[in-house]
Each structure stands twice: as C-alpha cells, then as structure tokens.
Amino acid sequence: MKIYEFATNPSSRRVGIFLKEIGVEVDRVQLNVREGDNLTPEYQEKSVNGKVPMLELDDGTTISETIAICRFFAEHSGKTELFGETPVEKGKVEMWQRIVEFDGLYAGFQAFRNLSGVYSDRERCVPAWGEESKLRVQEFLPKLDKQLSRNDFVVGDKLSVADITAFLFVGFVCERALEIDVLETYPHIQAWYQKLADRPAFQ
Ligand SMILES: N[C@@H](CCC(=O)N[C@@H](CS)C(=O)NCC(=O)O)C(=O)O
Numbered sequence: 001m002k003i004y005e006f007a008t009n010p011s012s013r014r015v016g017i018f019l020k021e022i023g024v025e026v027d028r029v030q031l032n033v034r035e036g037d038n039l040t041p042e043y044q045e046k047s048v049n050g051k052v053p054m055l056e057l058d059d060g061t062t063i064s065e066t067i068a069i070c071r072f073f074a075e076h077s078g079k080t081e082l083f084g085e086t087p088v089e090k091g092k093v094e095m096w097q098r099i100v101e102f103d104g105l106y107a108g109f110q111a112f113r114n115l116s117g118v119y120s121d122r123e124r125c126v127p128a129w130g131e132e133s134k135l136r137v138q139e140f141l142p143k144l145d146k147q148l149s150r151n152d153f154v155v156g157d158k159l160s161v162a163d164i165t166a167f168l169f170v171g172f173v174c175e176r177a178l179e180i181d182v183l184e185t186y187p188h189i190q191a192w193y194q195k196l197a198d199r200p201a202f203q
Helices: 010-022 041-046 066-077 087-116 127-150 161-177 187-197
Strands: 002-005 027-030 054-056 062-064
Touching (some): 054 066, 087 127, 087 161, 127 161, 161 187
C-alpha cells in the first residue's frame, strides 16, 4: 500500500504525525499539488475528492480524507487509542475532532484559499468568503483556549487525533498561512502547543 501526499501540506502532515504516533510506516508518493500533480485525469479518477492525502491499497482500493485514512490505519494496526478508548472518550474525541476540523481547520483552509488565490487555477475564489472565514477562525480560538485551560490535551489528559488536527490548525494554518498570533495571544494554547511540538512524532 502507499500514500499519495504533499509532505509539507497540513492534511498530509496530519496523517504523517498520526502514523508516527502509532508507529506505522507506509510508502509515500509525493505529488506537488501546488503545481497541479493531483489534477491529472488518472489521479482524479482514483481519488474521490481529488486531493491529497490518499491511501491506495495493494488491491487498488483507494481511501481519501485524512481522518478516514487515520481510521483505516488505527483499525488495521489495532492501535486505536488516538480515537479514544472508552465509549465516553470515543464520543468526546469524535466531537472535538469534528469541532476543531469544521470550525477551525476548514474555516482556516477556506480563509487561506479564498484570500491568497493559491488554487485560483482550479476553483473560484471569493475574497469576502475568505475574510468571513478568517473571522470565524478568530472567533473559534477562545473556545479552544478555554478547553485547553481545563485539560492537558484537547480531550482530557490523553493525546488524541483531535490534538493532531488542532496542532496543524494552530501552527500551520493560523500562525503561518493566516499570520494570526495565536501563541502570543492564548497562553493555554501556547503551553499545549509547546508540549506537542516536543513530541518526536510532531517534529
Ligand atoms: N478534506 C480533505 C482536505 C484535503 C486537502 O485540502 N488537501 C489539500 C492539501 S492540504 C490539497 O490536496 N489541495 C490541492 C487541491 O485542492 O487541488 C482531507 O481532510 O483530506
């Protein structure tokens, strides 16, 4: 099996961090999506969403979407802890994973894509939607900081897949792409971020 990815991009990094945390190694194929390597008819035929990352199994089955790929490897390796262990933990991890992804990461993606026009060769960019999405990101950050003021990790005292999503949201999307000073503004996010950044899998 192999993963098609663009190693420096946030969605590919989410899968990469997840795999390192559970100790699974997989072959990778690099696609430069900025240059449109994912836009070929062959890749678009294989991939449901046309993006990276995408997992291709030896029998030709393909799985797109970051969390679906992480879920596959969790079940395949039997190392499912990052999705929670008890029914309550599983519910909370699923809840926070979705909240951080929808309200944080994807709002951030929308802000970056629509404001920068980085993919204007393949989608309509709406600057006003970019501005609105950036505001939504800024409105979400206090919610994340509050959660981290009460917990060591996004869900309780254990690392979960929600932390991986939140780490890329804060570092890559907010700080780097959208130039929002999250770490200087939110002390609880800062302490949590530093703790994760020190873990080998996150480096
Ligand atoms: N919902 C998808 C999003 C994947 C995504 O946005 N991938 C970006 C790189 S971070 C991409 O392939 N961009 C190229 C394009 O949109 O054509 C997931 O979680 O896997």
